Amino acid sequence: MATSKKGASRVTEIPDHLLAEILLRLPAPADLARASAACVSFRRLVTNRSFLRRFRRLHARPLLGFRDHDGFNRALPPHPSASAARALADAADFSFSFLPSHCRWAVQDICDGRVLLHGLPERREQLPLFTELVVCDPLHRRYILLPPVPDDLAASVQHPDPMVRRPQCKPFLVPLDEEEEAATVEETTFTLIWMVHCKTNLSAFVFSSSSGQWRAVASRAWSDLAHGEGEFVIMARMHPVFFLRRHYAYGCFYWDWLLIKSKKLLVLDTRRMEFSMADLPPGEWSAQGLAIVEAGEGRLGLFGFHDGTASALSYTIARNKGRSPSQWQMEKRISLDSGYQYYIKDATGRYLLLRRTETSSLENSLTEYFSMDIKTLNLQRICAKQGTNMYGKCIYTNFPPSLLSTPTI
Structure with a gap:
C-alpha cells in the first residue's frame, strides 16, 4: 500500500x-x-x-453513427465507438424536438457535431427559393435560426431552370481546416455556403456566425466552366448540383457526375471563392460512389470502385499538389468480401461510410453499414438494417458526451 x-x-x-x-x-x-x-x-x-x-x-472526432431518412443510427458493438455512441443516443435529441415548431425541418448536412436543417412549409408548392435555415447541436440541444438571405442578394439570382419544378438550392456547412481551427478562438463559430444552380450559371452565398450576415461570394457561367464544351453545358444544366455527391479536402469542395457517367469534377475553392472544373483520374470509375479525401502533404486521395470491380476498393493518390491534380498513382487495392455489392455513401475528413448488400438478393435483404478509417484502412461494422434505404446518409462525428464534449453552438 x-x-x-x-x-x-x-x-x-x-x-x-x-x-x-x-x-x-x-x-x-x-x-x-x-x-x-x-x-x-x-x-x-x-x-x-x-x-x-x-x-x-x-x-479526430470519432464516428458515432450516421443519420438517414429513418433517423439516427448509432454504432453498435463490436464497433470501437459503440459505448460512446450509446451514451450519445441517450443524451442527444436527433428528433430535433427542441427546434421551433412553426414548420417541419429537414436535415441538409452534418459537420463537426452540428446539424443544418431547412424549414419545409406545409404545402410543397409554396417552397421559396431560399427557405428558413437553422443550425443546431442535438447533443446539447442548442440552435441558431439564421437570418434570411437579404432581398438584394436574392434578387441577383437568376430564376432556376423552368424545366425543374423545385428550386435548385443546396446549403451545406464548411469544415474548418487545420490552420483555421488553430486560429479560431471561439469554438462555436461556423460557416455555411448556399449554392444556387441556375440555368446559365452557378451562384454561391456565404453565412458566417461571426458576422451574422450573408454575402455573395461567387458566380460563374456554365459556358465559362465548360470552356465551350456544349455537351457538358447541356448535361450540367439538366443535372443540378443538388443531386450530386459532395466531397471536401484542403479547403475545396468537389462534386462528381459519375451517376451520369461524366468524368468531370466541379470545384469550389472556399479560400478564393472560385468555381472551376477538374478531371477524375483515368479509368472507369463506378457509380457505386467515390470519396475525395486529404492524403497528406497537400495531395488529394480518391477512394472508389475502379473498372467495375465490386470486391476491391481502389485508393489513388495525386502525385502533384493542388486543387486540380493532373497526375495520379494507384496506392492500394483494398480487398472486400465477395458476394456483396458495396457503395460509398458518405465521407468525412477521417472516415468513409460503406453500405453492403448481398448481390444475390438486393430486395428486402439485410443492409450492413461499415466505417473505414482512411488513415489505417480498418473496416468496422456500424450496424445493419432490413431493406435498402436509398436516401442520403450523413456521418455523425463528435466527441462522446463526457468531459471532451462541449457545445458547438
Whole structure:
C-alpha cells in the first residue's frame, strides 16, 4: 500500500506542462476520460479549456453513427465507438424536438457535431427559393435560426431552370481546416455556403456566425466552366448540383457526375471563392460512389470502385499538389468480401461510410453499414438494417458526451 502511494505521489510531482504533453498523446478520448478519474490533479488538468482545445485539434472526432431518412443510427458493438455512441443516443435529441415548431425541418448536412436543417412549409408548392435555415447541436440541444438571405442578394439570382419544378438550392456547412481551427478562438463559430444552380450559371452565398450576415461570394457561367464544351453545358444544366455527391479536402469542395457517367469534377475553392472544373483520374470509375479525401502533404486521395470491380476498393493518390491534380498513382487495392455489392455513401475528413448488400438478393435483404478509417484502412461494422434505404446518409462525428464534449453552438 505504501508503495502504491509513493508511486502515485511521483506521478503527481510531474510538472503540469510535461503531464499535459503525455496526456495529449493518449490515443482515444475514452483513454483520456479514464485518466482524468485517476486523481484530482489529473482531472483539473484534463478539464482545463486550453488543454481540451489542444486535444480536440490533435485527435479526430470519432464516428458515432450516421443519420438517414429513418433517423439516427448509432454504432453498435463490436464497433470501437459503440459505448460512446450509446451514451450519445441517450443524451442527444436527433428528433430535433427542441427546434421551433412553426414548420417541419429537414436535415441538409452534418459537420463537426452540428446539424443544418431547412424549414419545409406545409404545402410543397409554396417552397421559396431560399427557405428558413437553422443550425443546431442535438447533443446539447442548442440552435441558431439564421437570418434570411437579404432581398438584394436574392434578387441577383437568376430564376432556376423552368424545366425543374423545385428550386435548385443546396446549403451545406464548411469544415474548418487545420490552420483555421488553430486560429479560431471561439469554438462555436461556423460557416455555411448556399449554392444556387441556375440555368446559365452557378451562384454561391456565404453565412458566417461571426458576422451574422450573408454575402455573395461567387458566380460563374456554365459556358465559362465548360470552356465551350456544349455537351457538358447541356448535361450540367439538366443535372443540378443538388443531386450530386459532395466531397471536401484542403479547403475545396468537389462534386462528381459519375451517376451520369461524366468524368468531370466541379470545384469550389472556399479560400478564393472560385468555381472551376477538374478531371477524375483515368479509368472507369463506378457509380457505386467515390470519396475525395486529404492524403497528406497537400495531395488529394480518391477512394472508389475502379473498372467495375465490386470486391476491391481502389485508393489513388495525386502525385502533384493542388486543387486540380493532373497526375495520379494507384496506392492500394483494398480487398472486400465477395458476394456483396458495396457503395460509398458518405465521407468525412477521417472516415468513409460503406453500405453492403448481398448481390444475390438486393430486395428486402439485410443492409450492413461499415466505417473505414482512411488513415489505417480498418473496416468496422456500424450496424445493419432490413431493406435498402436509398436516401442520403450523413456521418455523425463528435466527441462522446463526457468531459471532451462541449457545445458547438
